Amino acid sequence: MNTEIHDKRIPIIRIKDFLIVSIQVDMHDKLAIQLQSQILNEIEKTGAKGVLIDISVLEMVDSFIGRMLSGMASMASIMDAAVVIVGMQPAVAITLVELGLEMPGVDTALNMEKGMEMLENRIKEQDIDF
Amino acid sequence: MMMQEIVKDNTWEELGKHAIDTEFDIVNARQLVRQHAKNLRMGIVDQTRITTAVSELFRNMYNYANGGEVLIETGIVEGHKALIITCIDHGPGIADLELAMSDGYSSGMGMGYGLPGTKRLVDRFEIQSKVNEGTTVRIMKWK
Numbered sequence: 001m002n003t004e005i006h007d008k009r010i011p012i013i014r015i016k017d018f019l020i021v022s023i024q025v026d027m028h029d030k031l032a033i034q035l036q037s038q039i040l041n042e043i044e045k046t047g048a049k050g051v052l053i054d055i056s057v058l059e060m061v062d063s064f065i066g067r068m069l070s071g072m073a074s075m076a077s078i079m080d081a082a083v084v085i086v087g088m089q090p091a092v093a094i095t096l097v098e099l100g101l102e103m104p105g106v107d108t109a110l111n112m113e114k115g116m117e118m119l120e121n122r123i124k125e126q127d128i129d130f
Numbered sequence: 131m132m133m134q135e136i137v138k139d140n141t142w143e144e145l146g147k148h149a150i151d152t153e154f155d156i157v158n159a160r161q162l163v164r165q166h167a168k169n170l171r172m173g174i175v176d177q178t179r180i181t182t183a184v185s186e187l188f189r190n191m192y193n194y195a196n197g198g199e200v201l202i203e204t205g206i207v208e209g210h211k212a213l214i215i216t217c218i219d220h221g222p223g224i225a226d227l228e229l230a231m232s233d234g235y236s237s238g239m240g241m242g243y244g245l246p247g248t249k250r251l252v253d254r255f256e257i258q259s260k261v262n263e264g265t266t267v268r269i270m271k272w273k
Contacts, residue, residue: 026157026160026161027157028153028154028156028157029153029156029189030153059164059177059178059181060160060164060178060181060182060185061182062182062185062186062189063186063244063247064185064189089174089178090175091174091175091177091178092178094175094178094179095175095178095179095182095251098179098247098250098251099182099186099244099247099248099250099251100233100246100247100250101247
């Protein structure tokens with residue numbers, strides 16, 4: 001993993017109705033909070049229906065980052081967008097459970113492709129509902 | 131409730147001392163801890179556990195105690211080659227340690243937040259605290 005501390009923004013890529021974010025650095029708290037508002041702004045600007053957050057490179061998710069991710073999922077849901085976290089490393093998943101951190105409202109998928117399918121299905125269901 | 135404190139012996143060796151004053155210090159210090167865990171040939175899950183545990187402790191110091199100091203050591207503890215991390219702050223202290231270490235408290239906020247979760251991630255967890263003087267948490271992890 002890159003051990004440098006980046007003060008740069010984490011890029012958000014838009015593909016069709018989706019936003020794709022790949023977290024490639026060990027985030028300090030301000031960067032995590034900045035990413036949260038950046039994604040919400042992007043949802044507002046683009047009307048995106050789903051957000052995929054790739055954390056496959058993250059070697060650690062502590063309670064702060066965990067709460068940031070679940071907070072973002074609830075905020076996005078209020079803005080009518082679904083958030084799927086993809087690629088969590090098994091060691092990270094084990095540690096989160098042992099830490100006792102619950103992440104309500106956060107959907108997860110094994111990889112980008114499955115995450116994308118998940119979001120597409122979600123949007124289809126919504127189309128049927130309304 | 132508290133376990134017998136482990137006494138330092140001549141197998142212990144200091145690996146570093148770092149101040150936790152900024153968010154960047156939290157990130158730097160937890161990466162250092164991971165590197166030390168790697169050097170001790172801990173598996174990936176144990177590396178993640180100790181890195182996450184120290185991240186929680188460092189953030190506690192940063193958020194609630196105006197920062198603090200971390201001492202990284204290695205040594206033989208109960209027959210294991212252990213990584214030993216001591217977090218020392220001079221913050222408000224924790225009035226009721228027993229309450230802070232009980233699981234329900236982990237959903238609260240403030241000094242001592244999340245300590246039970248952190249304890250589950252390590253092999254030894256020792257805490258001393260005095261109101262208005264500060265808190266010292268020492269954790270140990272081995273393979």
